[in-house]
Amino acid sequence: MVRFLFQSVISVVVTVFLVSILLFFMLDPSDGEILVKILGIESTPAQRESLARQLGLEIPVLQRYADWMIGNDFRARRLIGQDITQLNNPSSGDLEWWIDQGEGRYVQYQLGEGGELSVLVRNEDGTYTAEPAGDVWWEEDGKEVFWGIDDEGRAAKWIKGEGAIAYVSTQTGWQEIPGAPVQYIPLVKGVLRGDGGVSLRTNRPISNTIPTRAANTFILAGAAFIFVMPLALLFGIIAGINEGKLIDRTISIFGLIGTSTPEFVTGLILIFIFAIQLRWLPALAIDTAGGGLTVRLLTLPVLTLTAVELGYVIRMTRASMVDVMKAPYIRTAIIKGMPFRRVVFRHAVRNALMAPITIIMLHINYFIGGIVVVEILFGYPGLGDYIYKSAIFGDVYGLGASAIVTVLVAISTRLIGDLVYTFINPRIRYS
Amino acid sequence: MAATQASSPVQSRGAKLLSSIQSYIALIFTSRIATIGLAIVLFWVVVGLISLVWTPVDPNASDFRPNQPMSAENWLGTDRLGRDNLSRVMAGTQVILLKTRVPALPLSGYFTGLAGLIGIVLIIRAIPMLEEPNQRLKGWGNLIVGIALIPVVIFLNGLLGLQAIVLPNFVLPLGVALWGVIGSLSLGTVLGLLAGYKGGWYDQIIMQILDALIAFPRIVLYLVVITALGQGDLIMIFAIAVTGAPGVARLARSQALDIKTRDYIRAAETRGESIWFIMFREIWPNAIGPLLVDSMLRVGYAIFTIGTLGFLGRGLPPPEPDWGNMINVARPSFGTVPVSVLAPAVAIGSLVVGLNLFVDGLNEEITRYQK
Numbered sequence: 001m002v003r004f005l006f007q008s009v010i011s012v013v014v015t016v017f018l019v020s021i022l023l024f025f026m027l028d029p030s031d032g033e034i035l036v037k038i039l040g041i042e043s044t045p046a047q048r049e050s051l052a053r054q055l056g057l058e059i060p061v062l063q064r065y066a067d068w069m070i071g072n073d074f075r076a077r078r079l080i081g082q083d084i085t086q087l088n089n090p091s092s093g094d095l096e097w098w099i100d101q102g103e104g105r106y107v108q109y110q111l112g113e114g115g116e117l118s119v120l121v122r123n124e125d126g127t128y129t130a131e132p133a134g135d136v137w138w139e140e141d142g143k144e145v146f147w148g149i150d151d152e153g154r155a156a157k158w159i160k161g162e163g164a165i166a167y168v169s170t171q172t173g174w175q176e177i178p179g180a181p182v183q184y185i186p187l188v189k190g191v192l193r194g195d196g197g198v199s200l201r202t203n204r205p206i207s208n209t210i211p212t213r214a215a216n217t218f219i220l221a222g223a224a225f226i227f228v229m230p231l232a233l234l235f236g237i238i239a240g241i242n243e244g245k246l247i248d249r250t251i252s253i254f255g256l257i258g259t260s261t262p263e264f265v266t267g268l269i270l271i272f273i274f275a276i277q278l279r280w281l282p283a284l285a286i287d288t289a290g291g292g293l294t295v296r297l298l299t300l301p302v303l304t305l306t307a308v309e310l311g312y313v314i315r316m317t318r319a320s321m322v323d324v325m326k327a328p329y330i331r332t333a334i335i336k337g338m339p340f341r342r343v344v345f346r347h348a349v350r351n352a353l354m355a356p357i358t359i360i361m362l363h364i365n366y367f368i369g370g371i372v373v374v375e376i377l378f379g380y381p382g383l384g385d386y387i388y389k390s391a392i393f394g395d396v397y398g399l400g401a402s403a404i405v406t407v408l409v410a411i412s413t414r415l416i417g418d419l420v421y422t423f424i425n426p427r428i429r430y431s
Numbered sequence: 432m433a434a435t436q437a438s439s440p441v442q443s444r445g446a447k448l449l450s451s452i453q454s455y456i457a458l459i460f461t462s463r464i465a466t467i468g469l470a471i472v473l474f475w476v477v478v479g480l481i482s483l484v485w486t487p488v489d490p491n492a493s494d495f496r497p498n499q500p501m502s503a504e505n506w507l508g509t510d511r512l513g514r515d516n517l518s519r520v521m522a523g524t525q526v527i528l529l530k531t532r533v534p535a536l537p538l539s540g541y542f543t544g545l546a547g548l549i550g551i552v553l554i555i556r557a558i559p560m561l562e563e564p565n566q567r568l569k570g571w572g573n574l575i576v577g578i579a580l581i582p583v584v585i586f587l588n589g590l591l592g593l594q595a596i597v598l599p600n601f602v603l604p605l606g607v608a609l610w611g612v613i614g615s616l617s618l619g620t621v622l623g624l625l626a627g628y629k630g631g632w633y634d635q636i637i638m639q640i641l642d643a644l645i646a647f648p649r650i651v652l653y654l655v656v657i658t659a660l661g662q663g664d665l666i667m668i669f670a671i672a673v674t675g676a677p678g679v680a681r682l683a684r685s686q687a688l689d690i691k692t693r694d695y696i697r698a699a700e701t702r703g704e705s706i707w708f709i710m711f712r713e714i715w716p717n718a719i720g721p722l723l724v725d726s727m728l729r730v731g732y733a734i735f736t737i738g739t740l741g742f743l744g745r746g747l748p749p750p751e752p753d754w755g756n757m758i759n760v761a762r763p764s765f766g767t768v769p770v771s772v773l774a775p776a777v778a779i780g781s782l783v784v785g786l787n788l789f790v791d792g793l794n795e796e797i798t799r800y801q802k
Contacts, residue, residue: 011642018643026659253464253788260787262735264742265780268758272769283765368648373739388743391654399655407646 001422008418012411019407020191020400024065027396030057034200034394047167054154054166055200056186068197068397071190073097076155079147084155084187090126094205097153097187098122109133109148111158111180120151149187156181196401201393206401209386214405217382221371223298224305231306232313233353239314240321240352241344252318255311263373267304274300285378301378308370312363316356324352354421361417365410458796465792471785475778479524486518490752498768508770510761519752520774526747527734527754527782528606532664538596539588546584553577559705607664607747608733611671616726618672619679624710624718626680627687638684641677649674653740662748667740671733682725686718724794731786738779754779 035048035057052058059067067075077084086095087106098106106122110130117136120128128151137144137160144160158181166180189195196206239251258266275283285297324330325348333343372384379385383402390398459465487506488494493513500508507516526532554577560570603610626637644652656670690696691714699709740746741755749756754775761771 011639014639015643015646018640019646022643023655026655256787256791257784260731260735260784261780262738262742262783264739264758265776268765268772268776271765272773276766276769365645365648369650372648372650373743376743387651388654391651391658392744394658399658403647403651403655406648406651410648411646 008415012415015411016404016407020069020404021065023400023403024068024396025061027394027399028061029055029200029394029396030061030064032057034396037394038200050167050180054152054184054186056154056184059185067185067188067190068400069190070192071188071195072155072185073187073189076147076149076185076187079157079185080149080155081147084149086189087122088126092204094208097149097155099149107149108151108153109136109146109156109158110151117146117158150181150184153187155185155187157183191401191404197397199390199395199398201390201395201398206398209398210383210402210405213381213383213386213402216380217371217375217384220298220301220305220375220380220382221367223302224309224371227302227306228309228313232310233317233356235310236314236317236356237321237344237349237352239318241325241348243318243322243325248318251314255314257311258307259309259311259315261308263304263308263370264377266307267300267374267377270300270303270307283378285380287381301374301380304374304377305370309367312366313356313360316359317352320355321348321352324348327351358417358421361413361420364413368406368410459789459793462792462796464788465790465796468785468787468789468792471781472789475524475782475785476528478521479529482518482521482525483529486515486521488515488518490514490518490522491750498764498771500768501770507774508768510757510771511764516757516771516774519757520754520778523752523754523757523775523778524606524782526606526664526751527608527737529604531603531605531607531610531668532751533601533603534663534665535597535600538598541598542588543581543584546580550577550580553580555707559707562706607667608671608730608737610668611733612675612726612729614668614672615675615679615729616722619676620683620715620722622676623680623683624687624714627684628691628706628710628714634684637680641680644674645677647674649736650739653736654743654745657740657745662745664747667737667747671736674736675729675732679722679725679729682722683718686721687714690714690717720797724790724797727786727790727793731783731790734779734786735783738783 030052032048032052035051036043039047039051056064056067066072073084080099083100083102084097085100085106087098088094089096098108100106108120108122108128110118110120117133118130119133119136120130122128136148137146139145146158146160148156148158150156167176186198188197194207196210198204199206199209202209235251235255239248242248271283274281281296281299283300285301287294287297330343330348333347334340338346368384371382372387374380375382375384376388383405387399387402387406389395390402459469482490491514494509494515495513496509497511497513498509499505499513502508505515505517507520510516510519553573557570557573557577560566560573563570605613622637622641626634647655652674653670656673657666660666660669687710696709696713699713704713737746737753738755738758741753742758744756744759746755746759747753757775758772761768761775765772
């Protein structure tokens with residue numbers, strides 16, 4: 001058992017590692033397509049180059065992969081020569097990087113118009129006051145250079161008198177800023193430490209977005225689960241004890257049709273009936289009124305997921321029930337004159353439910369896939385919607401981090417399924 | 432089946448094949464579900480074949496009356512560009528089942544592809560040689576040449592300027608869903624048989640990599656592949672092949688694990704056959720049944736997936752009509768012209784359901800005979 005657990009954990013680690021390699025190198029943004037997406041098709045090569053430097057895309061790809069996985073704050077700390085830390089910005093709720101100079105003094109740096117470096121001292125409420133930085137430069141290859149954290153929270157290297165031209169996004173569009181740093185390191189703690197970096201699409205920390213999105217998805221999945229399980233077990237048992245009869249055929253065929261119809265087809269048909277023809281329910285599950293998620297909003301997504309998942313669970317329950325009903329001890333119970341109802345509920349159901357409950361846990365990947373499509377169809381703000389939008393935009397960090405979350409959920413659920421199965425079925429032993 | 436075995440050896444090979452096909456057809460018709468499923472699938476195949484030569488209107492021609500409801504003229508209305516929905520639904524079967532559009536590629540692409548294939552063959556040939564002590568040197572030679580071939584050819588392509596010569600685009604028979612399943616079947620079978628028959632490190636490494644692919648929720652993997660590589664028929668085939676291969680490989684592996692303990696495998700090993708002979712002449716023919724049933728189900732998944740990706744705006748490229756894409760494009764006007772959305776939706780749904788009914792019914796009959 002310990003050996004099995006150990007092997008599973010090793011396998012999970014290797015799997016996550018392979019998944020991360022696959023994601024990162026397939027979606028590598030350094031070909032510049034992403035720059036056009038962010039800046040627009042009419043951007044100049046200089047603007048694109050500046051943005052690529054600000055995003056750290058000119059860093060070699062292996063280094064970027066390592067940064068993405070385990071973070072680069074320790075590297076930046078060495079370059080800057082001072083302690084750096086993440087502080088919460090009360091106005092946006094996002095974490096930002098600051099240099100920690102001790103005694104509650106946190107600073108960032110900014111190069112002013114005249115080429116003078118100013119230091120931004122953080123106030124208690126997250127705002128800052130600018131002061132002249134004084135002489136912070138040090139010598140390197142005959143030039144005066146300085147590593148610090150800029151006002152966007154990136155580690156940046158300035159060279160005195162040699163400022164590069166950067167283009168930054170402002171209210172009025174992209175603006176040219178002279179005297180910008182010549183090199184940037186976008187600070188990140190790494191996926192393994194729970195920080196996926198800043199999304200290329202929304203320009204906000206991914207680790208802030210994913211929990212709220214995942215919570216929404218969890219609500220949807222949970223609602224569907226609560227709906228599907230009792231229904232499916234009931235129908236599965238009915239079909240199982242009536243094997244081969246008309247009622248079994250009907251349940252099985254409807255289950256098969258429900259499962260094999262693509263989620264979006266089922267969803268569209270439900271939208272057509274309930275939202276367009278009858279006008280009972282909203283066609284989108286987006287909370288526009290600010291009233292939170294209501295039953296009305298969730299009904300159609302949950303119904304769609306139910307239609308798709310119901311058939312699968314029914315099938316598993318039915319097969320297991322059919323097997324159990326053929327077992328000798330059931331025959332004995334019937335022959336000794338026990339009422340059929342009692343045979344089913346006392347003897348058969350308990351044994352028959354073991355298999356489907358664990359097999360359903362192994363089915364989680366399909367379920368997640370279904371949720372992704374349903375979320376997109378109904379515009380539901382869950383993790384699936386986030387994955388889709390990130391994929392469409394080519395936001396490698398957003399897609400990578402959220403895909404790893406789904407992979408972790410899937411693997412751990414399967415592992416739990418395996419363990420539960422071993423636990424409730426004493427005939428299986430891992431040795 | 433019994434009649435086939437009892438028949439005289441004089442009976443020709445063709446006749447044998449015919450009678451085995453006949454017994455399979457008989458098997459299909461004993462199940463009512465399989466018959467209904469087959470009828471639905473055949474209906475769409477026939478519709479697709481008809482659409483190759485005739486559709487009510489040219490599916491890509493606009494009559495400049497967009498978003499029309501159902502009428503005597505346009506039975507299923509028109510889409511937002513004024514194209515006839517009926518013709519487009521009919522022609523939508525083509526990209527899935529009947530034809531694959533190969534885009535115009537530079538000659539160098541074909542050259543590199545060919546070199547890649549030769550390289551793969553060389554690497555495959557090298558594996559059994561490495562096992563034999565007296566052929567080890569030759570095996571290493573094959574392996575190195577095989578691996579080195581692709582970069583060398585890419586370099587040569589650059590040198591010869593083959594990039595400039597572009598071969599025109601052409602159409603392959605069989606649709607994207609079918610080629611995708613053929614791809615996942617070949618890839619999965621090779622990997623699965625190798626893992627199952629060789630065992631040990633081969634098994635560990637192959638299954639670990641495939642586990643990483645299985646760990647992805649499918650739709651996420653598709654989105655990643657298509658985001659990375661772009662849209663296109665060949666890319667869709669690649670995506671279907673890669674995402675389907677782990678499942679096929681697991682099945683093939685379990686079959687190989689079962690079959691490799693048989694006596695005839697021992698006999699072949701004693702004769703000194705190479706592992707590729709044993710894998711494909713001894714194990715594969717005995718493992719093909721479940722693999723074929725599984726791959727028929729996979730055609731259903733593939734159509735499902737192509738539809739879903741089209742719906743997400745990441746499916747097969749226009750202008751040829753694709754059902755998923757039609758839905759995606761018509762969705763903004765779902766409230767006013769529902770038929771433009773519902774017609775392709777029902778088409779995808781019925782085709783996938785038909786395939787599933789067919790395979791389910793067939794599977795039930797097959798397992799009934801086995802019991």
